[in-house]
Amino acid sequence: MRDIARSSGFSISAVSLVLNDAPLAKYIPDQTKKRIQSVARKMGYTPNHLARALRSRRTTTIGLMVFDITDPFCTPILRGVERALYQLSHLSILTDAQNDRTRFERYLELLLERRIEGMLVIANWLLVDINLLAELKKQSVPTVVIGTQLKIDSISSVMVDNEAGGRIAMEHLYSLGHRKIAFIRGPKVLGDTAQRWRGVKSFANSVGLTVDPKLVVDLPNSFDPNHGFETGARLTDELLRRKRPFTALMAFDDITALGAMHALTKASIKIPEQCSIIGFDDVAPAALSIPPLTTVRQPLEVMGETAADIIAGAMNAMAERREFQAVQIRLLPELIVRRSTRLPSM
Amino acid sequence: MRDIARSSGFSISAVSLVLNDAPLAKYIPDQTKKRIQSVARKMGYTPNHLARALRSRRTTTIGLMVFDITDPFCTPILRGVERALYQLSHLSILTDAQNDRTRFERYLELLLERRIEGMLVIANWLLVDINLLAELKKQSVPTVVIGTQLKIDSISSVMVDNEAGGRIAMEHLYSLGHRKIAFIRGPKVLGDTAQRWRGVKSFANSVGLTVDPKLVVDLPNSFDPNHGFETGARLTDELLRRKRPFTALMAFDDITALGAMHALTKASIKIPEQCSIIGFDDVAPAALSIPPLTTVRQPLEVMGETAADIIAGAMNAMAERREFQAVQIRLLPELIVRRSTRLPSM
DNA sequence: CTCCTGTATTCAAACGTATGAATAGATTCA
DNA sequence: TGAATCTATTCATACGTTTGAATACAGGAG
Numbered sequence: 001m002r003d004i005a006r007s008s009g010f011s012i013s014a015v016s017l018v019l020n021d022a023p024l025a026k027y028i029p030d031q032t033k034k035r036i037q038s039v040a041r042k043m044g045y046t047p048n049h050l051a052r053a054l055r056s057r058r059t060t061t062i063g064l065m066v067f068d069i070t071d072p073f074c075t076p077i078l079r080g081v082e083r084a085l086y087q088l089s090h091l092s093i094l095t096d097a098q099n100d101r102t103r104f105e106r107y108l109e110l111l112l113e114r115r116i117e118g119m120l121v122i123a124n125w126l127l128v129d130i131n132l133l134a135e136l137k138k139q140s141v142p143t144v145v146i147g148t149q150l151k152i153d154s155i156s157s158v159m160v161d162n163e164a165g166g167r168i169a170m171e172h173l174y175s176l177g178h179r180k181i182a183f184i185r186g187p188k189v190l191g192d193t194a195q196r197w198r199g200v201k202s203f204a205n206s207v208g209l210t211v212d213p214k215l216v217v218d219l220p221n222s223f224d225p226n227h228g229f230e231t232g233a234r235l236t237d238e239l240l241r242r243k244r245p246f247t248a249l250m251a252f253d254d255i256t257a258l259g260a261m262h263a264l265t266k267a268s269i270k271i272p273e274q275c276s277i278i279g280f281d282d283v284a285p286a287a288l289s290i291p292p293l294t295t296v297r298q299p300l301e302v303m304g305e306t307a308a309d310i311i312a313g314a315m316n317a318m319a320e321r322r323e324f325q326a327v328q329i330r331l332l333p334e335l336i337v338r339r340s341t342r343l344p345s346m
Numbered sequence: 347m348r349d350i351a352r353s354s355g356f357s358i359s360a361v362s363l364v365l366n367d368a369p370l371a372k373y374i375p376d377q378t379k380k381r382i383q384s385v386a387r388k389m390g391y392t393p394n395h396l397a398r399a400l401r402s403r404r405t406t407t408i409g410l411m412v413f414d415i416t417d418p419f420c421t422p423i424l425r426g427v428e429r430a431l432y433q434l435s436h437l438s439i440l441t442d443a444q445n446d447r448t449r450f451e452r453y454l455e456l457l458l459e460r461r462i463e464g465m466l467v468i469a470n471w472l473l474v475d476i477n478l479l480a481e482l483k484k485q486s487v488p489t490v491v492i493g494t495q496l497k498i499d500s501i502s503s504v505m506v507d508n509e510a511g512g513r514i515a516m517e518h519l520y521s522l523g524h525r526k527i528a529f530i531r532g533p534k535v536l537g538d539t540a541q542r543w544r545g546v547k548s549f550a551n552s553v554g555l556t557v558d559p560k561l562v563v564d565l566p567n568s569f570d571p572n573h574g575f576e577t578g579a580r581l582t583d584e585l586l587r588r589k590r591p592f593t594a595l596m597a598f599d600d601i602t603a604l605g606a607m608h609a610l611t612k613a614s615i616k617i618p619e620q621c622s623i624i625g626f627d628d629v630a631p632a633a634l635s636i637p638p639l640t641t642v643r644q645p646l647e648v649m650g651e652t653a654a655d656i657i658a659g660a661m662n663a664m665a666e667r668r669e670f671q672a673v674q675i676r677l678l679p680e681l682i683v684r685r686s687t688r689l690p691s692m
Numbered sequence: 693c694t695c696c697t698g699t700a701t702t703c704a705a706a707c708g709t710a711t712g713a714a715t716a717g718a719t720t721c722a
Numbered sequence: 723t724g725a726a727t728c729t730a731t732t733c734a735t736a737c738g739t740t741t742g743a744a745t746a747c748a749g750g751a752g
Contacts, residue, residue, distance in 0.1 A: 012739085013702055075421060258634045288631050356732090374730065394707085398708080399737095
């Protein structure tokens with residue numbers, strides 16, 4: 001900027017005013033503006049965001065903490081976030097906690113040093129811990145948690161309406177004619193599990209269907225999301241061993257469902273002819289399985305966009321010293337019917 | 347820092363020296379150090395990275411440009427990058443070009459404003475364009491391209507040895523006893539395609555096998571990686587229509603292979619009993635298919651780590667005004683045998 | 693001919709840190 | 723005893739911006 005000033009014959013202030021067209025720039029005649037702009041362009045000027053942020057106390061940067069970048073659940077959310085942020089010319093620093101507390105804390109420290117204006121965390125239940133977010137509150141950087149619910153509601157969150165999801169899945173199977181339905185529920189510690197189950201039960205009650213407890217198994221609390229496939233297969237084996245016939249299986253998530261498909265196929269049970277399967281999430285591999293998996297879609301991309309918009313709003317609020325009210329958003333899931341479900345043959 | 351200085355009775359300089367334990371800090375007695383550190387801790391001091399970077403001209407930040415965050419090819423690379431960067435306490439700004447030039451350019455601009463010290467781009471052939479990277483050279487920020495090769499070698503790159511990959515895949519099928527092998531090759535514009543094919547041919551020649559041109563189809567140049575599944579299925583249909591029997595199919599990548607599996611299954615051809623299938627990449631969904639897909643694994647995570655290490659080295663070189671020599675790295679792929687390949691039954 | 697308002701531009705001080713040079717006392721050495 | 727070296731600490735400036743306050747000159751109102 002100094003060079004531009006020197007070379008255009010105006011002061012640094014003038015250059016700054018023009019280049020940002022600040023309010024005061026309205027007094028500067030067009031000719032001067034043109035001159036400064038053209039010199040800037042000619043010299044290949046790239047504003048120094050560091051200096052700008054330091055001075056103006058706005059970094060237009062948000063921290064993006066992911067529990068596991070490798071999880072296909074994350075990426076569509078990231079896509080949504082990027083999309084929303086792009087509009088605002090904000091950038092995000094991606095950190096991958098890899099389901100590890102220490103990493104989470106360390107990254108948080110680094111992000112705070114960089115004076116992020118807002119924080120987005122894509123969490124699973126392993127990572128959700130209000131204590132971890134305490135430092136953020138203390139430094140008053142607004143935070144949105146995506147994909148899970150906190151006990152506390154002083155922190156914003158965006159998630160799917162799990163109860164509705166459970167209901168939709170159940171309704172789909174029921175309306176196809178299934179009455180003997182097996183369930184692989186989620187880990188008990190996870191809030192989502194209870195919510196979805198509530199949806200299932202509420203629909204079952206409404207049509208007078210009772211759920212056979214022998215047809216219900218749970219993912220263990222120690223469940224590692226990376227082993228959903230194996231675990232799903234194992235639990236399905238167990239269900240088969242119980243010798244209670246079922247015509248449909250509802251899994252806690254898509255990967256578990258794929259594991260179940262694997263186990264059933266191995267047991268020479270044809271899908272969907274002999275057993276329908278429905279998953280949850282609509283993660284990418286769900287569409288690629290054979291047969292493609294019927295599932296309850298979480299609007300992941302929209303969730304990401306929504307969260308980013310909330311954060312942007314909160315950031316502006318902070319900058320203008322307004323109060324910002326945390327908000328809890330529940331989005332509706334959508335039934336995606338593919339080929340893994342059909343009428344029961346018996 | 348000012349507050350710490352005031353409250354501890356020392357100068358800002360002293361505080362700075364102690365907190366960074368700079369060379370000069372060796373003259374400062376332990377007692378003073380303890381005092382300053384404890385005050386800093388008590389006041390909850392978080393260093394301001396913006397100011398630090400502005401002054402020291404080192405941002406310890408790298409730009410990470412991805413062509414499509416949604417592609418399962420990207421995420422293991424990101425994992426590797428994060429892992430390496432974590433060790434160095436460097437952070438990365440993630441940008442998703444979404445296969446769009448305009449976005450790429452805009453993001454590049456934003457990243458340069460933020461004075462990234464290095465740039466990592468995970469590219470596919472759609473995105474690879476030296477012109478896009480010209481600005482980086484001009485501003486002399488070191489760049490590493492992951493997953494594809496540039497014509498120019500003044501820019502570092504890390505990629506898999508495609509020719510070896512083609513050879514390995516071919517060798518696997520041949521050693522199982524397959525002689526009539528169908529191929530879905532990649533798009534012609536893509537360098538990888540030719541390289542892998544060279545591997546295939548070189549192995550075929552070495553064992554005196556000739557490839558039936560009727561059993562070879564190509565992904566179109568307009569190929570959209572997001573439609574690999576459908577395209578793979580469609581091309582397989584076409585192969586079937588040609589009525590040339592084949593006992594194995596080698597696909598350009600895993601998603602295409604899954605599409606092929608889909609088409610074969612639909613045509614009532616059993617995998618692997620009637621037709622073996624092998625993919626390329628070993629992307630996450632490959633392990634989840636039924637049957638799980640045999641494939642040639644790209645060491646994606648290692649590629650990410652390698653690239654990050656290269657960039658870190660280059661960044662240090664720049665900071666110390668040393669010359670940095672661009673480097674081209676080829677990593678060996680690995681055969682992953684799952685259930686989609688076996689001896690031919692005929 | 694004042695005084696005011698509007699236009700065009702610059703001054704000067706910050707933002708929070710790092711660091712070469714300076715200061716000053718204590719110790720060592722010839 | 724004076725000079726040199728070591729130890730402990732501070733001064734002052736720079737990094738590249740933004741912005742409230744100041745300056746300077748016009749033209750119009752009274």
